[in-house]
Amino acid sequence: MSQEIDVALVHVTKKFGDLIAVNDVSFEIPKGSFFSILGPSGSGKTTLLRMIAGFEKPTSGDIYIGGQRVNDVPPNKRPCNMVFQRLALFPMMNVLDNVTFGLRRRGGISKAEMERRAKDALARVGLEGLEKRKIHQLSGGQQQRVALARSLVLEPTVLLLDEPLGSLDLKLRQSMKLELKHLQARTGTTFVYITHDQTIALAMSDTVAVINHGRIEQIAPPEELYRQPATHFVASFVGENNKLTNGKVVAFRQGGGVDVEIGGIRMAGRAGENLAVGDRVDLFIRPEMITLRPGRHDDGIVGKVSEINFDGSHSLVIVDLLESDRPLSLNVKVQHTENAPDVKVGEVVTLSWRWDAANAFHPVAQPRTEAEGLP
Numbered sequence: 001m002s003q004e005i006d007v008a009l010v011h012v013t014k015k016f017g018d019l020i021a022v023n024d025v026s027f028e029i030p031k032g033s034f035f036s037i038l039g040p041s042g043s044g045k046t047t048l049l050r051m052i053a054g055f056e057k058p059t060s061g062d063i064y065i066g067g068q069r070v071n072d073v074p075p076n077k078r079p080c081n082m083v084f085q086r087l088a089l090f091p092m093m094n095v096l097d098n099v100t101f102g103l104r105r106r107g108g109i110s111k112a113e114m115e116r117r118a119k120d121a122l123a124r125v126g127l128e129g130l131e132k133r134k135i136h137q138l139s140g141g142q143q144q145r146v147a148l149a150r151s152l153v154l155e156p157t158v159l160l161l162d163e164p165l166g167s168l169d170l171k172l173r174q175s176m177k178l179e180l181k182h183l184q185a186r187t188g189t190t191f192v193y194i195t196h197d198q199t200i201a202l203a204m205s206d207t208v209a210v211i212n213h214g215r216i217e218q219i220a221p222p223e224e225l226y227r228q229p230a231t232h233f234v235a236s237f238v239g240e241n242n243k244l245t246n247g248k249v250v251a252f253r254q255g256g257g258v259d260v261e262i263g264g265i266r267m268a269g270r271a272g273e274n275l276a277v278g279d280r281v282d283l284f285i286r287p288e289m290i291t292l293r294p295g296r297h298d299d300g301i302v303g304k305v306s307e308i309n310f311d312g313s314h315s316l317v318i319v320d321l322l323e324s325d326r327p328l329s330l331n332v333k334v335q336h337t338e339n340a341p342d343v344k345v346g347e348v349v350t351l352s353w354r355w356d357a358a359n360a361f362h363p364v365a366q367p368r369t370e371a372e373g374l375p
């Protein structure tokens, strides 16, 4: 079964002087899918998107859209459209004129047809009836939708979105992210969505590419990214995670598991990468994957509750391990279900997890600080 590929990057690198902003990136985006590029600020996301759009030329490597190599095709001749983080709407124009802007520039269709298409695009983003409003009379979320409609009206096969929800407040971002996902599914347009916000990337995407220092660390569906991070960086960047450092691999289990000794305690985990007995590792454990039982049990790690933070649907319980040879603690997310364990600060509890709920990686070399570099 072969999927039609809409966008492909083959060994794409972009340098600005000595700085390598995008470093040997290759991936394929299937037609009609929601593809996110997730990474911290400065990791090369915008540069990557601008190269797909044609505003920036790769230093080396090739970019294909719809099977055609587009390295030398100018932006306005590419079948894609970009929605910027800063909206760049025309504040004094009304909604309709903003949305028809691109069509007018392109020309070739009647005014009536432009308006029909613009109204259609506005309906798709839930803004019917607001055609005559001025931009400054709209809320932030409505302005965001105008920006989307302005791109959709051009019927791009690929829509490139650079942190379009970044300027919205949390509540609005939550609802817009679902709307965007529905919109993408309805229109069948390929979305390439850039964000530093992992909750957005996980919630909306078919596939997420995690980028760090211009390099792709992992490309996977959200669930896989979350459960089976491929690198130390992905484990620390995506989702909340407990990180226990200074571990040592002491044994292997069947099926890719390892036993790790940390602070004198044996713990189970998944080998996130190639590991050997004796290797130093960090172990990542998701707070919600830890089972907490009141009392002391033989088949787990014993600790004492030091803090309970109520957070509505769950509580975050901080547990200090009692049997480690150095201070260690774990955050445990306890859902408030009917049979949730009822624990209090100061109580002794036992923690356990399935081995594949934790991930072990070699520690990454920390950049030396200036102070460390001095004799």
Ligand SMILES: Nc1ncnc2c1ncn2[C@@H]1O[C@H](COP(=O)(O)OP(=O)(O)O)[C@@H](O)[C@H]1O
Pocket: 016, 019, 021, 039, 040, 041, 042, 043, 044, 045, 046, 047, 048
């Ligand atoms: N036109 C440019 N000239 C020089 N350096 C740039 C330029 N654009 C981006 N950079 C640098 O490239 C790196 C990646 O930037 P960018 O792609 O904007 O990252 P992100 O969008 O992930 O925050 C940064 O270090 C940035 O300073």
Ligand SMILES: [Mg+2]
Pocket: 045, 046, 047
């Ligand atoms: Mg950016």
